[in-house]
Amino acid sequence: MSILEIHELSCRFGGLWANRDISFEVPDHSIVGLIGPNGAGKSTLFSMIAGAQQPTSGKLVFAGRDVTGWSPHQAARAGVGRTFQLMRVFSSMTVAENVATAALVRHRSTREARRAADEVLERLGLGPVAHTQASSLTAAGKKRLEMARALAIRPKLLLLDEVLSGLTPTEANEAVEIVRSLRRDDVTVVMVEHVMEIIMPLCDRVVVLHHGQKLFEGAPHDVVRDAAVVDAYLGEAV
Numbered sequence: 001m002s003i004l005e006i007h008e009l010s011c012r013f014g015g016l017w018a019n020r021d022i023s024f025e026v027p028d029h030s031i032v033g034l035i036g037p038n039g040a041g042k043s044t045l046f047s048m049i050a051g052a053q054q055p056t057s058g059k060l061v062f063a064g065r066d067v068t069g070w071s072p073h074q075a076a077r078a079g080v081g082r083t084f085q086l087m088r089v090f091s092s093m094t095v096a097e098n099v100a101t102a103a104l105v106r107h108r109s110t111r112e113a114r115r116a117a118d119e120v121l122e123r124l125g126l127g128p129v130a131h132t133q134a135s136s137l138t139a140a141g142k143k144r145l146e147m148a149r150a151l152a153i154r155p156k157l158l159l160l161d162e163v164l165s166g167l168t169p170t171e172a173n174e175a176v177e178i179v180r181s182l183r184r185d186d187v188t189v190v191m192v193e194h195v196m197e198i199i200m201p202l203c204d205r206v207v208v209l210h211h212g213q214k215l216f217e218g219a220p221h222d223v224v225r226d227a228a229v230v231d232a233y234l235g236e237a238v
C-alpha cells in the first residue's frame with residue numbers, strides 16, 4: 001500500500017508553475033529521495049503535502065483518504081511531520097522545550113508531550129543537551145533538533161528537507177543511520193537531498209523534479225544513468 005498518492009498535483013504562482021501535473025506514489029515504509037536543481041519545486045511540493053500550500057489543481061491522498069487542500073494542523077495531526085530547510089527552532093527555549101512544544105500537536109497534556117519529547121530526545125542522542133538553550137547548539141545539533149521536532153508528532157510520513165547537507169561526514173553518517181532506523185518504527189520518509197552519495201545507498205526510489213515537472217522516477221541506480229537527469233541536474237557530478 002502507498003501512504004501517499006500524488007495525482008497530477010500543480011501549484012501556480014501567477015505565471016509560474018512551481019509544480020505541474022506531478023504524480024507519484026510513496027509506498028509504506030519506503031525512503032524516497034526527491035531531487036532536482038534549485039527552484040525545481042521540491043519545497044513547494046513538500047508544502048502542499050504538509051498543508052502549508054494549497055494546490056492549484058490535482059489530488060493528494062494520504063493513508064487512503066483524499067486530503068487535498070488540508071491545513072498544516074490537519075496534516076500534523078494525521079501524522080505528517082516536516083523539517084524546514086531554514087530551521088525553525090525556537091532559539092530562546094531549551095532543546096527539550098522545543099521538542100515538547102512540537103509534541104503538543106499530537107498529545108493532549110503537557111505531561112504526555114514531555115514524555116514523548118524525552119523519548120525522541122533519547123532516540124536522537126540529544127538527551128545530554130536536553131536542557132541546553134537551542135541557540136547554543138552547533139549547526140548539526142540544530143538539524144537534529146529540527147528532526148526531533150518533526151518526530152515528536154509521531155509521524156507516519158516524515159518530510160526531510162536537506163537535513164544532511166552541511167554536516168561533516170561523521171555527522172552525516174549518524175544522521176543517515178537515524179533515517180534508516182525510522183523505517184523500523186513504521187515511519188515512511190520523503191527526503192530532499194542534494195548529495196547523491198547519500199541518496200544512492202539510502203533511498204528505495206528517487207523522484208527528480210525539473211522546472212516544476214517530474215523528470216524521472218525510479219531506482220537510485222537508474223537515476224544516474226538517465227540521460228535527461230544527467231543533463232538537467234547531475235551533470236558531471238556522476
Ligand SMILES: Nc1ncnc2c1ncn2[C@@H]1O[C@H](COP(=O)(O)OP(=O)(O)OP(=O)(O)O)[C@@H](O)[C@H]1O
Binds near residue numbers: 013016036037043045
Ligand atoms: N510563495 C511563492 N510565491 C511565488 N513564487 C514562489 C513561491 N514559492 C516558490 N516560488 C517559486 O516556485 C519555484 C519553485 O520553488 P521551490 O522553492 O519549490 O523550489 P526548490 O526545488 O525547493 O528550490 P531550492 O532547492 O532552491 O529550495 C521557484 O521558481 C520559486 O521562486
